[in-house]
Amino acid sequence: TQIARKIHELYDLYDGFVIAHGTDTMAYTASAISFALQNLNKPIVLTGSLVPLNEIGSDGRNNLIYACLTATLDIAEVCIVLSNHIIRGNRAKKFHESFSALFHSPNFPVLGELGRPIKLEDWRLKRRDRKLKYEPRFDSNISVLKLFPGFDPAIIDKVLARKAHGIILEGFGPGNVPSNIIMQIDKCSKRGIPLVLANQMEKGITNLTSYAVGFEAFEAGAISSKDMTTEACVAKLMWVLAQTRKLSEVKKLMESDLAGEMSI
Known part of the structure; x- marks a missing residue:
């Protein structure tokens, strides 16, 4: 929030x-900024390093140069730039503790x-006049x-008991859940608590x-994360x-593409 406010x-x-x-x-921050600052007409680039700048062999200097160039x-x-790859920030995941494969964009x-030359893909969002949406x-x-396997459905009851405003539940495969979880999803829906199934x-x-089992979850009120990363x-x-x-409004927004974070 503080970063978004300063940029604004x-x-x-x-x-x-x-x-x-x-x-x-980094992937959480990049995603958050992409929702707090929508309709951008300029790049916001996040970068970092595995090895601190003051140590021999640091990747930080090159990453900072690449990030400034991207800007x-x-x-x-909102982008993440580490090594020479430009990744959409709300599509990125930290993948490996290595210079060449630190982050990737799975979906x-x-x-x-x-590089020489610089290659930009047509599916990137380009600079043009648009009114910034700041929230x-x-x-x-x-x-x-x-x-x-063996997940206790009572865990969801405990989350509801502490008055959580929303739940993200990572299911099996493409979002499947055991039959004993369907009742919990229905309970969340009846209480007006969104349960997003990832x-x-x-x-x-x-x-x-x-x-x-996935369709039963959908009928019980589960919201699909589609191809969003957990971050x-x-x-x-x-x-x-x-x-x-x-x-109903939470469901509509969660299943809509707001900042390039999902494919419809």
Whole structure:
């Protein structure tokens, strides 16, 4: 929120922004900024390093150069730049503790590569006149749960008992859940608490119509995360809940593409 507010404060003074950030939570921050600052007409670039700048062999210097270069290009979205790849921020996941494969974009192609020449892809969001939508509020009162064999449905009851405003549940395969979870999903819906059903796959789409158990979850009121990363889903649900608590409106926003975070 503080980063988004500072960018909003300085937005008209600069043609692009570079943010130095730790890599562990970078995908969450990039996703959050993409919802807090929508309809961008300039790039916001996050970068970082595995090895601190003051140590021999640091990747930080090159990453910072690449990020500053990206901030001058015809891009108008939140990006992550590490090594020479430009990745849409709300599509990124931290993948590996190595210089060449630190982040990847499992469900969306990279926006470009920095080399000689620089290659930018046509599916990137480009600079053009558009009115910035600034809404930095987030509601962090959510829980993220991962299903596993033997998962106790009472865990969801405990989350509801502590008055969580929303739940993200990572199901099996494309979003399947055991039959004993369907009642819990229905309970959430009746209480007006959104339950977003995601998946645990590194690459894939939550499809609640592929199998009977997924369809039962859909009928009980589960919201599909589609092909969002968990990081983007977390940031988006927090942002949506700060805009509205009405379940039908939350569902509509969560299943809509707001900032390039999902494929419709």
